[in-house]
Amino acid sequence: MSKSKEELLKALAEAVVEYDEDACKELSQEVLDNPNTLTPMEAVMNGLAAGMEEVGRLYDTHEYFVPEVLMCADALYAGLGILRPHIPKAEAGVNAQVVIGSIQGDVHDIGKNLVKMMFDVAGWGVHDLGRDVPLEQFVEKQLDTNSEVVAMSAMMTTTMLGMKKVIAMIKEKNPECLIMLGGAPVTKDVANLFGADGYADSAGNAVSEGIKMIGRLREFQASKK
Amino acid sequence: MAELTSKERVIKFFKKEPIDTMPVFSGMGTVVIQAVNEMGVKFAQVHTTAELLAGSALKSSEMCGLDAVVVPYDMATVAQAVGCGLTLYENSADILYPTVPNKWETLEAVDIPADFMKRARMPIVDEAFNILIKDGRFAVGAWQLGPFTLAGQIIELGLLLKGAKKNKEAVEAFLTKMTDIVIESIKHYESLGVDFLNIREMGSGTDLLSPKMWNSLIQPHLTRIFSALKTPAVLHICGGTDMIVPLMNQCGADALSFDQKNTLAKTREVVGNDVIVLGNFDPYGTMVQMENPADVETVVKKCIDDGVDAVWPGCDLWPDVKLDNIKAWVKTSKEYGKKRSPVIGRI
Ligand code: B12
Numbered sequence: 001m002s003k004s005k006e007e008l009l010k011a012l013a014e015a016v017v018e019y020d021e022d023a024c025k026e027l028s029q030e031v032l033d034n035p036n037t038l039t040p041m042e043a044v045m046n047g048l049a050a051g052m053e054e055v056g057r058l059y060d061t062h063e064y065f066v067p068e069v070l071m072c073a074d075a076l077y078a079g080l081g082i083l084r085p086h087i088p089k090a091e092a093g094v095n096a097q098v099v100i101g102s103i104q105g106d107v108h109d110i111g112k113n114l115v116k117m118m119f120d121v122a123g124w125g126v127h128d129l130g131r132d133v134p135l136e137q138f139v140e141k142q143l144d145t146n147s148e149v150v151a152m153s154a155m156m157t158t159t160m161l162g163m164k165k166v167i168a169m170i171k172e173k174n175p176e177c178l179i180m181l182g183g184a185p186v187t188k189d190v191a192n193l194f195g196a197d198g199y200a201d202s203a204g205n206a207v208s209e210g211i212k213m214i215g216r217l218r219e220f221q222a223s224k225k
Numbered sequence: 226m227a228e229l230t231s232k233e234r235v236i237k238f239f240k241k242e243p244i245d246t247m248p249v250f251s252g253m254g255t256v257v258i259q260a261v262n263e264m265g266v267k268f269a270q271v272h273t274t275a276e277l278l279a280g281s282a283l284k285s286s287e288m289c290g291l292d293a294v295v296v297p298y299d300m301a302t303v304a305q306a307v308g309c310g311l312t313l314y315e316n317s318a319d320i321l322y323p324t325v326p327n328k329w330e331t332l333e334a335v336d337i338p339a340d341f342m343k344r345a346r347m348p349i350v351d352e353a354f355n356i357l358i359k360d361g362r363f364a365v366g367a368w369q370l371g372p373f374t375l376a377g378q379i380i381e382l383g384l385l386l387k388g389a390k391k392n393k394e395a396v397e398a399f400l401t402k403m404t405d406i407v408i409e410s411i412k413h414y415e416s417l418g419v420d421f422l423n424i425r426e427m428g429s430g431t432d433l434l435s436p437k438m439w440n441s442l443i444q445p446h447l448t449r450i451f452s453a454l455k456t457p458a459v460l461h462i463c464g465g466t467d468m469i470v471p472l473m474n475q476c477g478a479d480a481l482s483f484d485q486k487n488t489l490a491k492t493r494e495v496v497g498n499d500v501i502v503l504g505n506f507d508p509y510g511t512m513v514q515m516e517n518p519a520d521v522e523t524v525v526k527k528c529i530d531d532g533v534d535a536v537w538p539g540c541d542l543w544p545d546v547k548l549d550n551i552k553a554w555v556k557t558s559k560e561y562g563k564k565r566s567p568v569i570g571r572i
Binding site: 062065066067068070071074104105107110113132157158159161162 | 312314317319320321322324325326382383386387389390391431432433434435438509510513543545
């Protein structure tokens with residue numbers, strides 16, 4: 001007996017929450033094998049991503065700690081790897097690209113990697129520069145890929161200052177590029193002060209902030225025409 | 226009342242003997258940029274020779290009026306010595322601490338050279354200790370990362386975190402290897418004649434690990450380290466620690482050090498008045514950002530009222546301090562700390 005749509009979604013979400021990579025793979029394959037039950041896009045958004053949302057809740061309530069979250073992320077990627085190639089481009093949501101990295105001098109990348117994962121799930125093209133990224137590299141990668149968004153992470157009050165420089169460098173070359181900041185010492189006020197276009201306090205909010213930023217830019221462009 | 230020298234004050238402090246007033250020092254870096262500037266070098270250079278390392282430590286403590294000197298300033302010495310390289314950021318206009326560029330990809334790939342204590346900058350650190358000890362004015366502190374944090378310097382921390390659940394035996398064996406390194410290096414500093422030690426297991430707080438995991442994964446190794454040491458030794462963890470205070474206190478350290486995230490008054494209640502407690506002002510938020518030294522005074526008094534035996538920063542001082550803020554830290558500790566602290570009496 002094959003599973004119903006609800007059963008399959010629930011099983012996918014649970015496999016993520018229980019960081020069961022094998023189950024994620026098997027269930028994702030099951031989605032592909034039963035195209036009438038569920039589309040790959042639905043499976044990602046309402047199965048895998050829904051599971052990750054629950055993981056976020058468990059993390060906030062101290063039931064999960066970072067090790068569990070990282071394993072859940074692995075499970076999610078295991079499923080995503082199978083489903084993603086079968087999602088038609090037109091359906092893949094925003095169809096936008098983001099350059100992401102931890103700023104020079106900062107080797108903290110656990111939070112950045114979670115943010116990256118959320119963009120991956122949401123179907124963005126993600127260019128991950130890693131950690132300790134020299135300031136110019138953000139600028140170069142943005143120009144090379146023509147990405148709509150550059151997302152920078154800083155975990156130290158001190159390395160945070162580098163982000164201000166990158167923003168100035170990028171905006172000089174490409175004023176329409178949108179910049180999002182995050183990381184423990186960064187606040188909405190700091191992001192504003194540095195001239196960024198967006199800020200999110202958690203991986204969960206990063207993607208919706210990115211989409212909002214792009215929405216604002218498009219409105220602005222439309223109003224100019 | 227006999228005035229003690231800086232060195233005497235700190236040594237007696239760790240012996241829990243009565244002293245004249247609260248010592249002002251840290252078990253983490255206290256180099257300030259004003260000292261580095263006065264020496265006419267760049268921050269990136271001070272990590273590279275024994276003379277600059279020791280010289281900047283001495284000059285900083287002189288300028289600030291601190292009772293101790295501590296080297297090195299970066300966490301990359303051992304990782305560099307075992308072959309993971311070093312990024313110094315010589316061309317950056319900002320102050321950046323050296324970091325490790327090439328971590329091993331898997332636990333199995335890690336290959337620790339037996340003579341790591343003789344490689345890269347390890348001899349420079351040794352020589353810096355010799356200079357500091359010979360100088361004799363200040364208590365000399367040595368530190369090493371805890372095994373878990375050290376492991377995170379040479380392999381991807383993510384591997385370790387996930388492995389702790391999925392691959393427990395391999396991670397356990399690896400942490401045992403790291404613990405051997407910690408013991409070898411810190412025992413060596415002990416043999417050079419430093420006055421106190423600090424084990425910084427800073428990546429292990431509850432921001433990352435559950436108390437349960439801390440208990441099984443971190444505590445046994447720390448206990449082994451502290452039982453191997455004769456010199457007074459501190460256990461420092463930054464980030465979230467409230468939930469693991471009792472566990473930290475079981476490791477056998479002579480003193481516990483916390484950062485600003487710890488609820489210190491509560492912690493003092495939990496550990497009682499047998500163990501020295503150090504902490505816990507936010508180094509950046511207090512010494513760099515505060516505009517008014519009177520605000521620093523308030524912070525320092527709060528630490529003392531909460532029950533510390535000496536007011537320590539929660540982490541390395543960020544070098545770009547305001548010297549007036551440092552002076553307020555020193556002055557307030559000495560004046561407001563004239564009265565006895567929970568563990569240490571006064572002459
Ligand atoms: C783990 C850790 C390390 C590990 C890093 C390993 C790694 N691969 O990442 C190690 C041990 C190597 C390390 C080293 C150091 N660390 Co450290 N570290 C931490 C710790 C304990 C946890 C960080 C973490 O991963 N949290 C878990 C993740 C999931 O949360 P997160 O990072 O906040 O990310 C979330 C949000 O912030 C947000 N987010 C993050 N990035 C972005 C980006 C965007 C675009 C968006 C939208 C959102 C977003 O979304 C994420 C998910 O929800 C913190 C303490 C803390 N409370 O943060 C200190 C901390 C960040 N470290 C600190 C310091 C000072 C250091 C060191 C200098 C050493 C030292 N003296 O202690 C070195 C220097 C390293 C360097 N040069 O970069 C300080 C920074 C102080 C400050 N304000 O400047 C902290 C706060 C500890 C402290 N209290 O002093 N550290």
